[in-house]
Amino acid sequence: MTTLNKISKASLISGAALLSLAQSVQAQPTTFVHLFEWSWPDVAQECETFLGPKGYAAVQVSPPNEHIKGDPWWTRYQPVSYQLQSRGGSEAQFKEMVSRCKSAGVDIYVDAVINHMAAGSGEGVAGSVYGDKYFPMYSPQDFHESCAINGEDYGNDPWRVQNCELVGLADLDTDAPYVQSQLSGYLNSLVAAGVAGFRLDASKHMPAGDIASILSQVNGSPLVFQEVIDQDSEAVSASEYFGNGLVTEFKYTTKLGETFKSGKLAWLSNFGEAWGMMPSYKAVVFVDNHDNQRGHGGAGNVVTFEDGKLYDLANVFMLAYPYGYPKVMSSYEFNHDSDAGAPAVPVHDNGQLNCFAQQWQCEHRHDFISGAVDFRNNTTGHWQVSNWWDNGNNQIAFSRGSEGFVAINRESGAMQQYLQTGLAQGVYCDVLSGQLSEDKQTCTGRQVLVNEQGQALISLAAMDAIAIHHNAKTLSDATPPTMQRTIVFIKALTEAGQDMFIRGGIDHGYAQTLGRDCSLNANDCALQIIHNNLKNATTNVWKAGDNYLDWGAYEAGQDTSAQGSPLDWTTDLWPSEWGTKRTVEQDGYGETPLNQYGAHYWMLDVQMDCSNTVNGWFELKAYVKNGQGWEGDIAQADAPYSSNNHFAQCGKINVFEFGSNNVYYTDL
Numbered sequence: 234m235t236t237l238n239k240i241s242k243a244s245l246i247s248g249a250a251l252l253s254l255a256q257s258v259q260a261q262p263t264t265f266v267h268l269f270e271w272s273w274p275d276v277a278q279e280c281e282t283f284l285g286p287k288g289y290a291a292v293q294v295s296p297p298n299e300h301i302k303g304d305p306w307w308t309r310y311q312p313v314s315y316q317l318q319s320r321g322g323s324e325a326q327f328k329e330m331v332s333r334c335k336s337a338g339v340d341i342y343v344d345a346v347i348n349h350m351a352a353g354s355g356e357g358v359a360g361s362v363y364g365d366k367y368f369p370m371y372s373p374q375d376f377h378e379s380c381a382i383n384g385e386d387y388g389n390d391p392w393r394v395q396n397c398e399l400v401g402l403a404d405l406d407t408d409a410p411y412v413q414s415q416l417s418g419y420l421n422s423l424v425a426a427g428v429a430g431f432r433l434d435a436s437k438h439m440p441a442g443d444i445a446s447i448l449s450q451v452n453g454s455p456l457v458f459q460e461v462i463d464q465d466s467e468a469v470s471a472s473e474y475f476g477n478g479l480v481t482e483f484k485y486t487t488k489l490g491e492t493f494k495s496g497k498l499a500w501l502s503n504f505g506e507a508w509g510m511m512p513s514y515k516a517v518v519f520v521d522n523h524d525n526q527r528g529h530g531g532a533g534n535v536v537t538f539e540d541g542k543l544y545d546l547a548n549v550f551m552l553a554y555p556y557g558y559p560k561v562m563s564s565y566e567f568n569h570d571s572d573a574g575a576p577a578v579p580v581h582d583n584g585q586l587n588c589f590a591q592q593w594q595c596e597h598r599h600d601f602i603s604g605a606v607d608f609r610n611n612t613t614g615h616w617q618v619s620n621w622w623d624n625g626n627n628q629i630a631f632s633r634g635s636e637g638f639v640a641i642n643r644e645s646g647a648m649q650q651y652l653q654t655g656l657a658q659g660v661y662c663d664v665l666s667g668q669l670s671e672d673k674q675t676c677t678g679r680q681v682l683v684n685e686q687g688q689a690l691i692s693l694a695a696m697d698a699i700a701i702h703h704n705a706k707t708l709s710d711a712t713p714p715t716m717q718r719t720i721v722f723i724k725a726l727t728e729a730g731q732d733m734f735i736r737g738g739i740d741h742g743y744a745q746t747l748g749r750d751c752s753l754n755a756n757d758c759a760l761q762i763i764h765n766n767l768k769n770a771t772t773n774v775w776k777a778g779d780n781y782l783d784w785g786a787y788e789a790g791q792d793t794s795a796q797g798s799p800l801d802w803t804t805d806l807w808p809s810e811w812g813t814k815r816t817v818e819q820d821g822y823g824e825t826p827l828n829q830y831g832a833h834y835w836m837l838d839v840q841m842d843c844s845n846t847v848n849g850w851f852e853l854k855a856y857v858k859n860g861q862g863w864e865g866d867i868a869q870a871d872a873p874y875s876s877n878n879h880f881a882q883c884g885k886i887n888v889f890e891f892g893s894n895n896v897y898y899t900d901l
Contacts, residue, residue, distance in 0.1 A: 262290030263609045264552060265342065266561040266597045269523045270295050270306055270575035273322035273330040276341075278581045280330075285337030287603045288610045291456075292334060293342045293432055293560065295319070297327050298419070299359040301351045304574040306523070310434065311402065312346050313357030314369045315419040317426075320358065331427040340429035342456065347416045347447065348435040349402040350376075366403050370415050377404045382438075391468040395440050407443040417450035430456030436480075437461040441473045448477060458517045458558075465509065475515050482516040482557060484509065486525060491534040493547045498643050499623035502631075505556040518557035520547045526564060527571040538564060538594045542696040545601035546641055549665065549698045552605035553631075553639040555616045559609070561602060566592040604665040604700060605639075611702040612637040620653045624767070630691065632656075637702035642693040647777065649692045651716050651763040651840035654701070658685045660709040661701035673708045680707070684715055690763060690840075692780075714761055714842040717884035718901055720827060721837040723800065723855050725891035731860035732772070733835040734797035737782045737853030737881075739845070743874050747847070759783035760851055760883075761842035766801055769821025775799040782841070782853070796856050800835035803828045830888055830897075843883035852878040855891055864892040871896070 266289050268276050276292055284292065299314040309320065317324035331341045350371060351357075354364025366373040380397040387394060398404045405412050420431065436444060436459035448457060457478030463471035464484060471480045488508055492500055505513055526537040536547045551559050567573040576592035588595035596602060615634025623629045628648045630640035632655030642648035660680050662669045667678020681701050683689045693699065725733060739758040741751045751758035759781040767773055778790030779798050787795040807814045807824040815823030817836070828834050835855075843849060850873045856863050866877040873880065879896065881887035888897040 262288055262338070263613060264289060264559050264561060264606045265291035265293060265340075266563055267293040267519075267522065268563050268597075270309070270565065271321070271563075271580060273297075273326040275580040276321075277330040277333040280334035280337040280339040282581075283598060283603075284334075284339045288606055289339055289561075289597070291340035291342050291429060293344060294330075295321055296344050296346050296434075297321055297423075298346070299357040299361055301355060302358055305572040306574050307572065308574075309344075310346050311351035312349075313351050313363050314359065314361045315415070315422070316359045316361070317422070318359035328426050335427055335429075340456075341427070342430035342432055342458075343423050343428050344434055345420060345423075345431045346434045347405070347419070348407070348438045349399060349404050352401045352403060371405070371412075375406055375409060375412050377406050387468060388466055389468055394469050395438055399435060399438055404438070407439045407447065413443070413447050413450065416447050420447070420451045420455075424451065424453050424455055428455065430458070433457065433459045435460060436474060437463070437467070437469045437471075441477060444474070444477050471511055475511075479517050479558060480511060480515055481522075482510050482518050483525075485516065485518040485557065486521060486535055489520060489547060489551065490536045493536050493543060493550075493643065494534050494540075497625075498550075498627045498629045498641060499625050501550065501554070501629065502618070502621045502623070504554060510556075513556045516557035517560060518551060519560040519562060520544065520551055521562050522560070523562070523564065526562070527567070529571070538562075538596050543643070544596070545599055546643055546696065546698055548596075548599075548602045549605045549639065549641060549700065552602070552609045553612075553633070553637070553700060555612075555618065555633065561597045561606070563597045564594050566594060601665045601698065604663075604668075607664045607668075607705075608637055608639065608700040608702050611704045620655050622650070622652055624648075624650075628693075633702075635703065637700065638689075639698065639700040640691045640693060641698040643696065645695050647692070647694055648697075649690070649763055649780070651688055652691050654681075654683050654687050654689050656683050656687055656689075656701065656703060657706070658683055658687070660707045660711050662705040662707060663699045663701055664705050665698055665700050669705050669707065673706075675709075676705075676707060680709075682711065682714060688716055690714070690716065690761070715844045716761075716763070716840045717843050718765065719762075719837075719839055719841040719843075719881070719883050720886045720901065721800070721853065721881055722803075722828065722830060722834045722886070722888045723891055724830070724834050724889070725855065725857060725861070726833055727802070727835075727857060727860055732858045733800040733802075734775075734795065734856045734858060735782070735800065735837060735853045736784050736786075736797040736856070737851055737878070738784060739847060740852060740874075740876055740878075741784075743847070743876070755783060755785070756781065757845070760845055762798065762839040765838045765840065766817060766821055766836075768817070768819065769801050772799040772801055772821070782839075782851070796858050798837060798839075800837045800855075803834050803836045804832040805829060805834075806832075827886070834888075841883050846883045847873060849883050850880050851883060852876055853881055854878045855889075857891070861891070867892075868894050869896055870894065 296309045297317050299316045301308050301311045317327050361369050366376050377396045382397045459474045460481050461471045462483045474480050521535050521537045525535045578587050580593050612633035615636045618631045620632040627643040632638045635655050638654035662676030663679040667676050681689050744751050744758050749757040764776045774792050775795040801822045803825050805828045817825035879889050886899045
């Protein structure tokens, strides 16, 4: 039984207790998965071959009791009896699944339908006959008198929501002692079989006190989470159910979906309680579930597997961000038929895995999602966000204290930033794209270099993400680059339509005296850079793909009209007669407090890898496009070695004048 499932009913009420417990265990399972409509043999094999090894805490399985006949998925939610015979398999197969999963370190949560029984009449899948509110264990007196829940009742009539029939289903009188004994007896039979928790279906249609009475008769301390759809306009609120256990937070799925589909990820820095959601320690959260991916159950702008890479990114955020107890959805293709039942083919079919290309979607097996589960499992000691960064739009990054770091790029263009990770210096394996080898020497995916200040160059393609954590650190002795903010100002009188570039690094001839042959490796004479100013739409065209200060006009991936690394025009004071004031901080050019020198100073503002410089020195020369062209030879008095170029110092503000030998340095 996992740590989360050992929490008693009393401790579920205490957020501090849950937080303390989460912070005391390293690499504990933190996430469960809903294997929607999977058979018991398939679930058992998945526990052994994937879920256990990947660190999933538990599986939510479909209702295991006898239900009405038929192909639609919702037939499972119309109980006929409490025999453990269902479309999922027999009682023996169910108990074997629970045992095999437990041996693999994975708990089973049962989707328990206790609010109602089936509508109409007929024969269940195990042969039980039902009809007119007669069932093997119930008679008409065990149900509420017939009345239908109307749409308007959800907003103004809690009694009807909890005492009338949900879509015609026979509504059990859950405050009656006999009914409670039958329901608790069913739950106890599941506990006896080894089940570790329950999702209580349609909980808002039962008074919270009735659920409490039923649970008080259940043995042990199973984890309980209650399905309560509360979008802030409900007559029945989610908070009424906190005393019974966890509660589904449907506002999470709709607000996250709206943000990922049509908002800005930059908004998410305080996602959770500050957005009007329930306390984290009470919330079960999900990107989507079996209801709202079909447009039911409080559906909104929900992200589902049909959204492709966006779905993976939304799950990465959910799993990396410290809020709630997350559930990953594992569903199947239903081709917009909201009633469609599960595929006929098994998931595990004689050694063949029918995922992805088949109708079974198996989202929980996506590298980004299973990797993010690993990230969450290894960041339980820091239940908070630090080092939040965003670009004001759809690129974000944050740390989980000193235990992990994640970055997400939901934009159509690349992301490149030098960011604080909060992690110790070293080389880390990106757990979204690969995993660490057993000897911790290599990584099957991308690697991230973190310097001694905890900073790293984060380079992401469009619709991409990375996640690193303290237990994914390699034993590699690779030395991370030492990046420092470096600024170059060059004064030059220019006209509209003219732009300044610089090229630079280390002279190829001098590099040979250092044992570097730049004819074989040009990067031996180049300096890795990351542009800090990405506000200027004109120069951003050239900054994209500009990863080095080097001696070439443009790099692979950089616009071919570039003539090196682009600079931005600045001034110390924007004259009023020039019209609307422009600033570097707002517009990417114009007035900036960094410029203390006057008008017409072009500025390069970058993070620079100082490790490849010559004791901190590097060379540069300026070029004015559509203007003066290259400046002439420079004879700088303090040059560390002979050169016809300017010399600048990494990590400082360097001030030059086009074609002049003069130079001024100052600390940042």
